[in-house]
Amino acid sequence: MQWDLGLQGLAVLGAMSVGLGIVAGLTVGGGVGRRLWSIVIAAVACFGVGLFTSEVWFGWATEAELQPNIDGLSFDEVLLSGVVTTAVVIVAARLLARRESFRA
Structure with missing residues (x-):
């Protein structure tokens, strides 16, 4: 495989x-810690999926x-995959927060 x-x-x-x-991070809601982790996780996931x-x-x-x-970057395809990845991270973060609130 050749990387271009x-x-x-x-x-x-x-x-x-x-x-x-x-x-x-802005969409997830909750405290500052959860927002920051959402930003980091979504950014790393979008970079990996985009690559x-x-x-x-x-x-x-x-x-x-x-x-x-x-x-060399297929812009439209990467943007679409990034939006889908961000949506998955947002849904996962909200579901995990909901599950943690039921435990407490």
Whole structure:
């Protein structure tokens, strides 16, 4: 497998991951600790899933087939996978918080 993701693509993926992490932190609710953990978990998950999506899942496609392509990053596909990953993190955080509140 050949990785063609450049520095600009990595920077866009990192910024997108941090932005979606902040959205997750604002949406989860609860205390500051839970919000911060949600931001970190969502950002790391979005970065990993975005890297997998761009380089493995759609790595076979050429720049002409996937537009917009930012320095090797399949932007639309990564954005969609990041939104889905963020939604999964938000739902999981809320379910875990609900289960912990029933224990107390």
